[in-house]
Amino acid sequence: MQVSKTKAGSSARAQAGAAPAAFGGRTEDHSKRAQPMPLPATPQDLNYLYPQIFWVDGCSNASTPCPPAPSVAPFPPPVPDRRRKPGNRERRSVGFLVTSLLILLALTGVGLSMFQIFHLEKELAELRESTATEHVPPALEKLIGEKEQLLKTEARKAAHLTGNPAQHNLPLEWEPVSGYAFTSGIQYRDQGLVINETGLYFVYSNVLFRDSICSSQVLTHIVYKKNPISPNNHVLMEDKLINYCTGLKKWARKSYLGAIFKLGKMDSLHVNVSKVALVNFEESKTFFGLFKL
Structure with missing residues (x-):
């Protein structure tokens, strides 16, 4: 350790003596060339000259092995088309089904109404035929007359x-x-x-x-x-x-x-x-x- 310091001191003096010659423009004997700097002999000297470099990915401890580097992330999935939502087709199907049911119910109601009207017209025709062929009771005849008279009197008099x-x-x-x-x-x-x-x-x-x-x-x-x-x-x-x-x-x-x-x-x-x-x-x-x- 002492030998290294002695060599370092002599090298420093040699460089200090050569500097005035260089700046002053004097020539110096080429035989007195500067000796190369000796290599450090201990690991501490290596640490002094070459500081340690650490990764900044969370692996600061050199004694523990670092985890493997993450693999490259795949490309993100494509953005779905908002104009075609997943539920639009189902909604259209449900709407078409509801509309069809409503139309079917309306047609059924119209059919039933027509059937009832036809049935009533048939009963009325049969009643007229029976009253025309059979004898009408006096009470019923009187009631019909009163109804006709009431309709006539309720009509506007003009x-x-x-x-x-x-x-x-x-x-x-x-x-x-x-x-x-x-x-x-x-x-x-x-x-x-x-x-x-x-x-x-x-x-x-x-x-x-x-x-x-x-x-x-x-x-x-x-x-x-x-x-x-x-x-x-x-x-x-x-x-x-x-x-x-x-x-x-x-x-x-x-x-x-x-x-x-x-x-x-x-x-x-x-x-x-x-x-x-x-x-x-x-x-x-x-x-x-x-x-x-």
């Missing part, structure tokens, strides 16, 4: 009469059937409408007067009521026309009456005018009617 040019006398005569004319639950008799049920009614009447020469006479349009119990007539509505024309030209003037009245059973309503010859009896221009509220 009437609309149109002008009738075949006039003979006053009050005005009307057409109860042809054209727009009709009666429902109201009877047309003796040139008037007869009430068969007490209640509120809206009564209306329209008359068109016309002539080819103007005159100064007053035109009157009246709707009145009468009853077999009361001998007097009761005026319900009245209209008087004055100054309805000028000069010698043709003229036409409409008179309309309409209001709500409470009418009793057996009341009859009639229309009267001051001069029948001036009335235009076209069905769209002269008419009379009522309906129950």
Whole structure:
């Protein structure tokens, strides 16, 4: 150990002596060359010159064997296509099955309904045949009559009469059937409408007067009521026309009456005018009617 230090010291002095010659530009005897540095003789000296290198993978202890290096990781699996989820096919199958079942149930319900309707029509036809061929009991016949009468009375009571040019006398005569004319639950008799049920009614009447020469006479349009119990007539509505024309030209003037009245059973309503010859009896221009509220 001492020999090594002596050799190291002499080598250092030799290098220190050669340095001034190199920097100062002096030449030095080539015979005095620097001796190579002796190799260390002990392991401690080797540690000093060449420090130990350790792996930084957790294997810091040189005495224990290091685990084998991990193998190279394989490539990651491919990313699945999100547009095609695994459950889409199953969901479509379930949806198709449910839709098919609903359609089947709907068709079954329609079929059952048609069968029931057909069965009821068949029973009704058989019942009609049996009632036509067999004698109907009086009680059943009376019940059927009451039902028919109830249906007739429950129908809306109304009437609309149109002008009738075949006039003979006053009050005005009307057409109860042809054209727009009709009666429902109201009877047309003796040139008037007869009430068969007490209640509120809206009564209306329209008359068109016309002539080819103007005159100064007053035109009157009246709707009145009468009853077999009361001998007097009761005026319900009245209209008087004055100054309805000028000069010698043709003229036409409409008179309309309409209001709500409470009418009793057996009341009859009639229309009267001051001069029948001036009335235009076209069905769209002269008419009379009522309906129950």
